[in-house]
Amino acid sequence: MAGTIAAVSALGMTAVLGGCGVTGGSPDVTLKLVAADYGDSKANSSQKYWDKLVEEYEAENPGVRIDVSVYSWNDVDRKVREMVAAGDPPDMAQIGSYAGYAAQNQLYKADDLLSIPVQADFVGQLASAGQVKGVQYGMPFASSTRVLFYNKALFSEAGITPPKTWDDLAADAEALKAEGVTTPYALPLGPEEAPAETMQWMLSGGGGYTDTVGSYGIDAPENVDTFSWLKTELVGKDLTGPVAPGELDRADAFAAFAEGEVGMVNGHPSLMNIAAKKGVKYGMVPTPGKEGTSKSTLGVADWMTAFRKNGHRDQVGDFLDFVYSEKNVLAFSREYDLLPVTTSASGTMAASDQDRHLRPFLEELLTSELYPVGKTSWADVSAEIKQRIGKAVAPGGNPSAVLGQLQAEASRAENAE
Incomplete structure (x- = not known):
């Protein structure tokens, strides 16, 4: 902004x-x-x-x-x-x-x-x-809340339609890359926006930060599957950018979208104004999920x-x-x-x-x-996510290990409440 x-x-x-x-x-x-x-x-x-x-x-x-x-x-x-x-x-x-x-x-x-x-x-x-x-x-x-923003002009040039599923999103990203789009999907897992982007993806995969009884469940199988998919199908295929996800902040992702360099990015209402000021024609759709539109989205x-x-x-x-x-x-x-x-x-x-x-x-x-803001431990857990989650999708990274480390830190913080 x-x-x-x-x-x-x-x-x-x-x-x-x-x-x-x-x-x-x-x-x-x-x-x-x-x-x-x-x-x-x-x-x-x-x-x-x-x-x-x-x-x-x-x-x-x-x-x-x-x-x-x-x-x-x-x-x-x-x-x-x-x-x-x-x-x-x-x-x-x-x-x-x-x-x-x-x-x-x-x-x-x-x-x-x-x-x-x-x-x-x-x-x-x-x-x-x-x-x-x-x-x-x-x-x-x-x-x-968050929705998926997409660049209408880039989608038209690639002959694609907005995604409803993860597979759709990956296919659209591949098509955008083939058309020379710099960043088919912007994945801001840098310190500024990491907890939000992380939760948005976890929810779309049927997981989240907490389990059904409200305790932390960061390393739940659904979350491990989500980050394994991200690492393999998006990051590993060079469909993200403009820098490594763990180094990309939300503000930079939004700015790149407003410059017409990004095909898709999760965004909140302020992105409408940012994009409009730069003349970018955008569309918005609900967050794609693993097998269809995500059943839940991030609220803040x-x-x-x-x-x-x-x-x-x-x-x-x-x-x-x-x-x-x-x-x-x-x-x-x-x-x-x-x-x-x-x-x-x-x-x-x-x-x-x-x-x-x-x-x-x-x-x-x-x-x-929403984030588990009723937990006094959340501030510390959120800080750990900001520092570590990008490593889950980095080359050589291990999603299961990274999420397991975050879960261990969260459990210690929760037990100290």
Whole structure:
């Protein structure tokens, strides 16, 4: 995305700006909110979204002031950690993870804060992903899914149709290579996007990061089969690029697609704008699976949390009820081409011609699976995946051995929770 490069949220959104929110008179209560920036320039900084929302809320609630600080994804999680470590947490933080704070009993439960209609309005998968041991602490704030993007011009030149299965995808990649396409399929298993691309492929092969009881199952036979196929049928046949998968980051894969050099790549909504700005005509289809369209796809979310230390539970809850109104959820989602986290806003978006470009992603949300973010071990496991998973498909790599090593690390981390 445009702008100076910045960290990537769970949604893959970049952010570049920081700042402080609105100020006002002498309220009875001041609530501090730390939020992440989803914009890629000053013109669409999230600060503008929050300033407008807070102005409206404070006009209706003169006894409450909301002090908003917006930080880039480079800084927001670290900033909140530093505030917590200093004994001065914000009242609310809109960040990338919540489980560690929940495990330390620092967060309000969602049902301590939100009205019943608001809490019940969260999309089911997202609400479940916000739980630790069956209790919701993380309130989804923004969400996204993945679909397969393909370059229509390159497909037309090769005389091929979008894939529905792995075999279709491999055949299409071979045809694109024969036409001289630089990168038939971009496989970003580099540190930036590795956990997402890995999970997307695992799901398409009938596996995933966890088993049916919620424990890590990284080296499950289905996952080993998936990465063995990738290594043999795509990487081993020189159908990926432009660099080795373990060295390819998502941003570079997206940029190459936007330059017309990539035939296919898994992508989230922001790729639509990136490609359109470069004039690339693209199509989108559900993720191909082993024997047909994948039964599940990757869903991702960022989280709103509320810290208990400063109290003000009633005021925090009332403000968050306002934040999660259909109007405000839709406004945020439309500003940044993200998916609504509430059922009501999702229904409105699905029926609106204004949002038709997001329908393929909305349709995937109902069958999506999210990272195991309710595990305090997930941050460490995700870091290990970023460092190691590319080796599974590298020349001389052993998918079974690499996934087995990751499973061993995950089991140790899980047992330490």
